Amino acid sequence: MTELQEIQLVYDIHAACQVKAHNVGEPLVADFSLRLRKVLSSLNRDEAFTFLKPLRYYRYLLTASVLPVNHPQLYPTDTLKQLERQRKQVAASYPRMVADFDALIESLALLELHEQAPLLSHMNEIAGEASALSRAILIREAPHLPLVQETLKQYWRGLLPPEVVTLQRPKELRCFDHLFVAGPISDYPAHVLQAPRARHLDIVRYTWTQDEVRTGSLFVKPVLLPMEREVISIRSTGTELHELTFDLEELRPVVDVGSLAQQYGTHNHKEIVEARLVVLEGGSGVFLELGDTVFTANPALAEHDRIERVALASLAEGDYLILRTEGGGDLVAKVADGIMGKHAPILRQRQEEWKGRLREQVGRQGTGAVAHQLTSLGARYADATNIRHWMARRSLGPGTDGDFRTVLMFVGLGDSIDDYRQALQNLRKAHSKAGHEIRRRLIKQLGRSDMEPLEREGFMEVTLPEEHGGSLSIYRIASLPRQTARVSYKNIGRIIAIGG
Amino acid sequence: MPEAHSSEQENADLIRRLSRVLLCRKGSEWVPIPPWARSFMIIGGGTASIYQAPGRSVVAFILPTRAYATPLLAAGIVVERARMLAQRVRSQKRFDGLWSLPDGNGVYIFQGSLRFKGIIKSHETDGCRRLRIQIDRNRNGGGTEYIIKPDQAHHLQPADRNFNLPRCQKGDKIDPPELLGAVLEHANLVPGQWYSSLECLIVGKAGLIEEEAKLPIALGSLTGRQLEGRLSDLVLPRRVEGEKAIYRSDILPMSIDEEELPLLTHDTLVVMNGAAAFIEKAHHWPDHDLIILLSPQDPSFTDAVEKLNGWYRRSEGSFELPQLSALPERIEAMTFLERRSDD
Numbered sequence: 001m002t003e004l005q006e007i008q009l010v011y012d013i014h015a016a017c018q019v020k021a022h023n024v025g026e027p028l029v030a031d032f033s034l035r036l037r038k039v040l041s042s043l044n045r046d047e048a049f050t051f052l053k054p055l056r057y058y059r060y061l062l063t064a065s066v067l068p069v070n071h072p073q074l075y076p077t078d079t080l081k082q083l084e085r086q087r088k089q090v091a092a093s094y095p096r097m098v099a100d101f102d103a104l105i106e107s108l109a110l111l112e113l114h115e116q117a118p119l120l121s122h123m124n125e126i127a128g129e130a131s132a133l134s135r136a137i138l139i140r141e142a143p144h145l146p147l148v149q150e151t152l153k154q155y156w157r158g159l160l161p162p163e164v165v166t167l168q169r170p171k172e173l174r175c176f177d178h179l180f181v182a183g184p185i186s187d188y189p190a191h192v193l194q195a196p197r198a199r200h201l202d203i204v205r206y207t208w209t210q211d212e213v214r215t216g217s218l219f220v221k222p223v224l225l226p227m228e229r230e231v232i233s234i235r236s237t238g239t240e241l242h243e244l245t246f247d248l249e250e251l252r253p254v255v256d257v258g259s260l261a262q263q264y265g266t267h268n269h270k271e272i273v274e275a276r277l278v279v280l281e282g283g284s285g286v287f288l289e290l291g292d293t294v295f296t297a298n299p300a301l302a303e304h305d306r307i308e309r310v311a312l313a314s315l316a317e318g319d320y321l322i323l324r325t326e327g328g329g330d331l332v333a334k335v336a337d338g339i340m341g342k343h344a345p346i347l348r349q350r351q352e353e354w355k356g357r358l359r360e361q362v363g364r365q366g367t368g369a370v371a372h373q374l375t376s377l378g379a380r381y382a383d384a385t386n387i388r389h390w391m392a393r394r395s396l397g398p399g400t401d402g403d404f405r406t407v408l409m410f411v412g413l414g415d416s417i418d419d420y421r422q423a424l425q426n427l428r429k430a431h432s433k434a435g436h437e438i439r440r441r442l443i444k445q446l447g448r449s450d451m452e453p454l455e456r457e458g459f460m461e462v463t464l465p466e467e468h469g470g471s472l473s474i475y476r477i478a479s480l481p482r483q484t485a486r487v488s489y490k491n492i493g494r495i496i497a498i499g500g
Numbered sequence: 501m502p503e504a505h506s507s508e509q510e511n512a513d514l515i516r517r518l519s520r521v522l523l524c525r526k527g528s529e530w531v532p533i534p535p536w537a538r539s540f541m542i543i544g545g546g547t548a549s550i551y552q553a554p555g556r557s558v559v560a561f562i563l564p565t566r567a568y569a570t571p572l573l574a575a576g577i578v579v580e581r582a583r584m585l586a587q588r589v590r591s592q593k594r595f596d597g598l599w600s601l602p603d604g605n606g607v608y609i610f611q612g613s614l615r616f617k618g619i620i621k622s623h624e625t626d627g628c629r630r631l632r633i634q635i636d637r638n639r640n641g642g643g644t645e646y647i648i649k650p651d652q653a654h655h656l657q658p659a660d661r662n663f664n665l666p667r668c669q670k671g672d673k674i675d676p677p678e679l680l681g682a683v684l685e686h687a688n689l690v691p692g693q694w695y696s697s698l699e700c701l702i703v704g705k706a707g708l709i710e711e712e713a714k715l716p717i718a719l720g721s722l723t724g725r726q727l728e729g730r731l732s733d734l735v736l737p738r739r740v741e742g743e744k745a746i747y748r749s750d751i752l753p754m755s756i757d758e759e760e761l762p763l764l765t766h767d768t769l770v771v772m773n774g775a776a777a778f779i780e781k782a783h784h785w786p787d788h789d790l791i792i793l794l795s796p797q798d799p800s801f802t803d804a805v806e807k808l809n810g811w812y813r814r815s816e817g818s819f820e821l822p823q824l825s826a827l828p829e830r831i832e833a834m835t836f837l838e839r840r841s842d843d
Contacts (some may be wrong), residue, residue, distance in 0.1 A: 004524045004715070008534035008569050014564035015829035130834035173565060191796035195564040219834040220809040223824050303705055310753070314776045357553060381783075399758045 026118040064183025066120040135162035142166040261485030280475035281458030291389030295322040299451035327470040335434035350423040357411035515545030544576020546823025553769040555837040561767030586689035595653035614671030657695035679733035704773025705754035775804035
């Protein structure tokens with residue numbers, strides 16, 4: 001059990017934390033970024049040049065990596081060879097681009113020979129000045145953790161190398177004297193800055209990836225002022241390309257939710273559901289239906305608190321999401337069907353009947369108009385968000401009996417209200433039982449497992465041995481694009497490749 | 501021997517004094533609770549009387565961590581409300597609540613350390629308002645009855661459900677909560693009857709909050725002897741204490757269905773522990789005073805702040821809560837009043 005005294009330290013640090021932004025100039029990296037920008041601005045739309053994608057990703061990795069720039073885990077060796085092979089095609093199709101293309105090849109070739117880790121070297125310099133008792137480096141790419149640890153042994157001069165932590169770590173109550181944040185602060189969850197866990201927070205980034213470090217108040221009218229924390233900006237002595245700045249959006253990997261939705265959609269309207277893409281660690285993703293609930297794991301908590309069932313809306317970057325490895329679909333529904341046995345098909349059919357009719361009305365009139373009519377018929381919670389949730393295949397229905405009756409009357413099932421209510425009640429019982437059952441099995445299974453690999457690599461597999469169990473995968477969430485999409489129901493919960 | 505403190509001012513500062521003598525564990529030793537923990541008890545005490553405000557009050561905080569903040573705040577609320585009850589500050593309001601119950605409504609009536617089931621037999625207005633409570637039923641339809649006047653409101657507790665009266669009742673033995681009793685006794689206050697009520701409803705991850713509420717604490721020199729217990733001995737959550745014991749608060753899990761929501765009195769304070777609790781559950785209590793604890797680590801934190809800022813813009817503006825000066829440095833807080841929907 002955490003002691004109250006430990007938490008005092010968190011409040012003390014929150015009050016006293018000093019934030020410094022160190023802007024590191026590194027001409028080779030900056031030059032490569034600039035050359036790539038020039039080439040991409042002309043060739044990016046040409047599908048023949050999709051091989052440039054790994055270069056974009058390399059540039060993105062460089063912005064926050066403390067590994068040497070030519071580290072095999074970062075450096076796209078094959079792409080350099082491919083660039084050289086494609087030079088002829090560029091000369092034929094885009095003769096005015098040849099000079100830029102050559103400059104890109106040259107800058108990339110220079111980086112291949114460059115064994116420096118500019119951000120890490122700068123951290124090393126700062127640490128040399130400070131007599132910190134405890135230090136850590138916060139890295140953005142969790143799977144790189146073991147590589148960074150290995151690199152530190154080789155590259156860190158002087159005192160003991162700092163600890164390496166990932167996004168998950170600052171969530172805990174553990175505090176440091178110095179926390180070095182690698183790369184732009186806006187690539188990290190807001191809590192790194194808003195709820196700091198170090199007396200000295202040193203953001204170490206390239207000059208061309210400078211982003212605003214916001215420390216002002218969040219409430220529109222806070223009771224006590226001032227809240228703003230001073231941020232000291234420090235320019236390093238390295239060479240800078242002054243004209244070069246990047247909007248961070250330009251650097252981040254593009255997840256094209258729209259085209260993925262097209263790829264995983266269908267023309268059958270009955271099969272379409274509103275979904276949100278969850279980008280998983282390691283370049284894969286999953287569409288989850290809006291209003292759905294999911295299971296998450298938190299390795300930092302005690303065994304019996306590790307597994308939670310949360311709303312999709314509550315998920316955040318860095319959370320660990322539990323998914324079925326094979327076939328996608330809803331684990332709770334599968335286990336619930338087992339509980340309901342031979343009654344399952346008829347109960348599911350009733351469920352689909354009223355939802356289908358409601359979807360049809362929404363398709364015809366729009367959510368706003370349906371919400372208005374339901375409200376005027378007496379529904380208490382019939383707003384657009386809730387109606388979308390009620391229609392969702394994986395939700396069971398309205399939370400109140402009154403609203404459910406109103407929906408049934410609205411969709412023309414007023415004569416069979418009792419049958420549908422009974423079906424909903426039975427489904428609720430089965431789903432609730434299934435949810436508890438899965439949680440129990442997961443706790444039992446994960447309690448025995450070593451969760452270190454999950455924290456280290458952002459992924460692990462678990463097998464539930466009992467009936468309806470099967471293989472589950474746990475992924476760390478890399479990002480959650482806000483854009484929603486309309487995809488085929490059969491693709492909900494299915495792990496898909498989304499590229500870089 | 502406990503020191504004698506009798507003035508009203510000193511009673512009003514009960515939470516402040518309690519927070520100074522409350523001990524927690526540091527390794528194997530008992531040490532005073534740290535300043536941040538004291539702050540939340542004091543602020544909890546301050547929010548205990550925000551129901552007096554003309555509209556629905558909302559108080560929100562952004563904390564670097566929510567760990568233990570909610571049970572400490574709830575302890576401040578429960579102790580302060582117990583003090584107010586013991587001083588009869590809230591008797592009239594409490595009686596108003598009881599008076600609004602219909603004839604036939606189930607109640608519990610407290611006599612000494614015994615609790616009896618009862619039903620409201622009639623509302624009488626002969627000179628002053630009185631409730632007639634029947635506690636058993638004999639063969640010819642009559643039975644033992646009590647008359648409850650406004651200044652005796654603390655003898656009654658509305659029941660969550662109706663029941664049939666037995667022919668004869670011996671009463672259930674109620675064990676008074678020792679730690680809370682000691683705090684009040686120290687302030688020379690007679691706790692009166694130890695009935696259960698929901699002074700404060702906590703909404704959030706119930707397992708975690710419950711675990712936090714089990715934090716070992718001790719009362720140091722306040723009582724002249726060291727009294728050991730758990731934070732829950734001050735918060736008295738029904739989820740921890742059980743249905744049959746004395747409770748003064750409850751912890752509601754996020755997974756609760758609308759049909760299972762407890763009935764609250766008008767002045768129950770609703771504490772939202774975390775952004776998800778606020779976003780997903782606050783709509784269930786549109787008229788109750790709300791205290792919201794957020795942390796930037798909460799999923800949906802940004803959405804919760806946006807929602808609160810939106811509420812603020814439509815509100816009647818801030819109100820003063822003097823106890824907020826006790827907040828730890830750099831902690832953001834916001835207060836505002838909203839019109840109650842029944843105003």
